Amino acid sequence: MPLKFFLKLYARLIGLTFLILLLCAALFLGVNSVREQFWQERFSAPLLRWIAATPHPQQQYHWLVSFYDFGVASPGDLPFSDVITERLSYGQVVVLETSIGQQVMIRDGQGRILNLRFGDIYTDVAEATALIARIHLDNIPVEGRNEMMEQVSGALGVEMAPVQDQSALPGPDVLERVSERGISLYHPPSADRAHVLLRLDDGTLVDLAMPPPFNPWAWPVVMLLLTVAGGVLALALYLALRGVDSNLRAVESVAIRIARGEMGARVDAGDSRLVSRLAVAFNSMAEHIQRLVGVQREMIHAVSHELRTPVARIRFGIQMIESASSPEALQKQLDGIDGDIQELDELIDEILTYARLEQGGPVFALQETSVSDIVRQVVSEQQMTRPRHSIEADIDEESERWSLSDVEPRYLHRAIQNLVGNAARYADHRVRVRCRFDEDNCRIDVEDDGPGIPEEDWEKVFTAFARLDDSRTRTSGGYGLGLSIVRRILYWHGGQAFVSRSEELGGARFSLVWPRKKPTEPAL
Incomplete structure (x- = not known):
């Protein structure tokens, strides 16, 4: 995988993660702001309704003024919006956030607005509820306290019960605060809600359990x-x-x-x-x-x-055998048929080789081999079969030094042999095979002193079955596959074959160029 593509994909994933986190954070804050507002109003509603139901709350609960800035005002004295005024008219509890805490309001039966100010609504409402409960329980005889506890618990939305088991008492620090103030707010380790411990005038301890606090991670939010x-x-x-x-x-x-x-x-x-x-x-x-x-x-x-063509000649030779009048004529026709069969065999071999190279190529087993030795071998073989031509190898000392190359010896031998044989077929007298090797590349040029190839046909000669002459007799030689096979062999070596004009000999110059070391993969 390209590094640039990976980094781009990674950046998109980071951006998507950041977007999700940002969206979830905004949604979490927005939803919880509404939920917390609703919870504050619902949590403080029992206390506010209890106070609003009292005929003279400022006199009966005068301590609320100093503790929670308790006040009573008419609707026109407070600059509220129409929505808040309408909610108060319906008897709802309204909580407003201020710079110094929450202002909690309710409208009583006489149309007055009762308001209290809490620094921490959960703690302050719990303590205020406990103080009110203690006042009413102190005024009730012992035998009527259980009934009063049930009434107060139902009205204030809490759970109250006298502490009868000593093992249920909280730690000494809570008891010390109870002895000093008469009440103490504490959080039991295993409970999800706050408790308030009350001490009545006769020394009775009462445990008051508040509703659970606001949970921002409630399961609907999650x-x-x-x-x-x-x-x-x-x-x-x-x-x-x-x-x-x-x-x-x-x-x-x-x-x-x-x-x-x-x-x-x-x-x-x-x-x-x-x-x-x-x-x-x-x-x-x-x-x-x-x-x-x-x-x-x-x-x-x-x-x-x-x-x-060879099949037609074989058929003609067979017909001539029937009318042969002498053993010499019969032998001549048999030799001709044998030559035609050999030509068919060579043609089939060329076709199979070309097809194998075109359709995916052979499985090349590249090995380090001396290319100069292969060239000398081909020149020696061709010189023996064509004694009337001068076929020479031109290999300098510097090239000999770099002659070891990763090649497939059999196919490279075939490619050089095809070029030398093709050059000798059209040369007048001379064919030269020049080798130029260096650290990176190998190059072999096969030149002749023949008529050469027109420049417009330089690419055409590598096309399968393409020949520049119209002759198709055995004397012209070839089937138009030799140069195509050469180009495909060079292709599978990671190189290329091309033709040009020989400046020294005047004829054609066929060149083979390929990397000296094994290529990673052939170019398509």
């Missing part, structure tokens, strides 16, 4: 955050995979078109980095298949034409 995070991830994944799926469908469509015979169909990768490499590889494969199909059509056409 489920909402998980749903939102999952939804954003699902949306991002859908948008990402939609583009990938669209590109994969494009590749699938092109594959179907190629299967139907539209060999020119290609994949347009567009801007997608995920499938661009797949599109390049697919298009390369499609081009290779198209070329192979084209080569197959040309081969079938050319082979049928090439086979027709």
Whole structure:
């Protein structure tokens, strides 16, 4: 995977994570601000309604003034909005955030606005509730306290019970505060709510359990955050995979078109980095298949034409055998048939070699071999078969030093042999094989003093079954496959073959160039 693509994908994942966290944080704060407002009003409502139901709360609970800034005002004295005024008119408890705490208000039966100010609404409401409960319990005889506890508990929304088991008492620090103030707020380790311990005038201890405090991580909030995070991830994944799926469908469509015979169909990768490499590889494969199909059509056409001539000569030779009038004439026809059969065998060998190289190539076992030795061997073999020509090898000392190269000896021998044989076929007298090797590359030039090749035909000579002359007799030699085989052999070596004009000899110059060391992969 390319590093740039990985970093880009990683940055997108980081950005998506940050977006989800930011969205969840904003949602968490927004939802909890509404939930906390609702909880504050619901939590303080029993205390405020108890106070509002008292005929003269300022006289009966005069200590509320000093503790919680308790006040009574008419609706016109307080500059509230229409929404707050309407809510108060419905008998609802309203909590307003101020710079010094929460202002809690309720409207009593006489239309007055009762308001208290709490620094911490949970602690202050718990202590105020405990003080009111203690006042009423102190005024009730012992035998009526249980009934009063039930009434006060139901009205104030708390749970009260006398402490009868000594093991249920809290720690000494709580008891010390109770002895000093008469009440003490504490949080038992195993409980999720606050408790207030009261000491009545007769020394009776009463435990008052408050409702649970506000929980910002309630399960509906957690489920909402998980749903939102999952939804954003699902949306991002859908948008990402939609583009990938669209590109994969494009590749699938092109594959179907190629299967139907539209060999020119290609994949347009567009801007997608995920499938661009797949599109390049697919298009390369499609081009290779198209070329192979084209080569197959040309081969079938050319082979049928090439086979027709020797087969016709064999048929003619057989007919001539029947009318042979002497042993010499019979032997001549038999020799001709044998030559035609040998020509067919050579043609089949050329066709099989070319097909093997075109359709994926042989399994090359590259090994370090002296290229100069291969060249000398080819020159020696060709000189023996063509004694009337001067075939020489030109290898300087510097090239000899770098002659060891990673090659497939058998196929490289075949490529050089095809070039030297082709040069000798058209040369007047002289063929030269020049080797120039260095640390990185190997180059072999096969030159002759023949008529040469017109520049406009330099590329055509490497086409299968292409010959620049119109003769197709045995004397002209060749089937138009030799140079095609040479180019494919060089292709599988990671190099190339090309033709030009020899400046010194005046004829054609065929050149082979390939990397001296094993290439990583052949260029397509």
